[in-house]
Amino acid sequence: MNEGGFTFAYNISVADPEDVLNQANQTISAVKLLTDLVNNLTSNLNFTNSTDYQQLTSLLADINNLSTNISDIETQYNQAMQQQSDTNSLLQQINGTLQCYSQTKCVTGGPTTPIVTTLPGPCSPNPCKNGGICAVTGNSYTCSCTPPISGQNCEIAACDPANGHITNVHNNTVALFSSSLFPQQISGLNCFWQFRAPPGFKLNITVESVTFTGTNGIFQVLDVLNNNASLYSTSTTNQTAVSVKTLESIVAISFNTASQGASGAFQIQYATVYEDPCTGYDCGNGTCIANGNLPECKCNPCYSGSTCNIVKPNPCANSPPCSHGHCEYDQATCDNAHCVCDQGYNPPFCM
16 A cells, blocks of 8 residues: 555455355255255155265265354454454554655644654755745755745845835835835845935834844844944844934934844834924024024024124224214114214214
C-alpha cells in the first residue's frame, strides 16, 4: 500500500469464500444423502449385509473427515479475518497519522490532544525569508517573493521608496507612510527618508505602530536641520501611538533592520500644520510679522534691534541749538529735527 510517499507491505492469506461455500454445499448434500439412507435402513432387517448400511458407514467416515476439515477451515478463516481486521485498523491509524508528504504537516494522536510535527523536505523549514512562499520543485525549491523583496531566498530587502527619497508635502496634507508590506516584518533594511513641508508650515509626525522581532532593530524620527538630532527613537515594539511635534519643516525617518536577527515594521501619519511664528513672540516697541516660518519684528520709528528694544538717539541731540526756542522732531519718522521759535524770533535757529 502506498500513501503519501510511504510504502506499507503486507500479505494476508485468508480462505477463499467460494471454497468455504463449496465445502458447505458438499456437507449439505452429504447430510441429505445420509437422511435418505437412514430412511431406507428403517425398513431393512439385515443391517450388516445391507448395501445401504455399507454405504452409510463409508459416508459417515467421509462426513467425519469433512466435518474436521470444515472446522479447521472455519478456525483459519476466523483467525485470518481477525488478522485482516487488525491490520486494516493499523493501516487506518497509520493513514490518519501520516497524512503528509515532504514539507507538509502531519497530525498524530487523537482529536483531543493533537501533536503537530513537520517532515523534512526542501521547504521544511521554510528557507524563504520576508514572507516568501516556498514551492517544491523535484528535490529542490523555489521562493516566490513579493516586491520590493527579491533574491533566491527573498533575502534582499529594498527600501520603498528608494533610500534617501524626499517627499515634498503639500499644504494641509494628512497621509500615511509605512515600511514595505506593512504590517509584515521585514529584515535587512537600512532606510532613510525625508519629508519637507512648504514654508510657513511644520510637520507633525504620529508614530502609529512600530513592531520588532529581536533587539537590534531601530526606528527614529530625526530633526534634519539640527544635525539629525533624534526627536523620537525606539528599538522595541510600541503599542501606543506617539505624537512627535517637530520644530522644523524638514523631518527624516530612519528605519534599520539590517542587523543579525532583526526584523520589523512601522507605520506613521504625517501632517502639515501652519503655526504663526509670531505666536508668543514679543517685539516690544514694534510689531511681529512672519517671514516664512520665522518671526521678524518691525520696530516703531525710534526703536531698533531684533526685538525693538534699542532706543534710537534723540534727533535733536545733534541739531544746532535753537537760540530763542526749542527743538522738536517728527514722531512718525523719528527724524526731521527743527526749531520751534519763541514769538518774535525766526527759524531756522530762532535768532
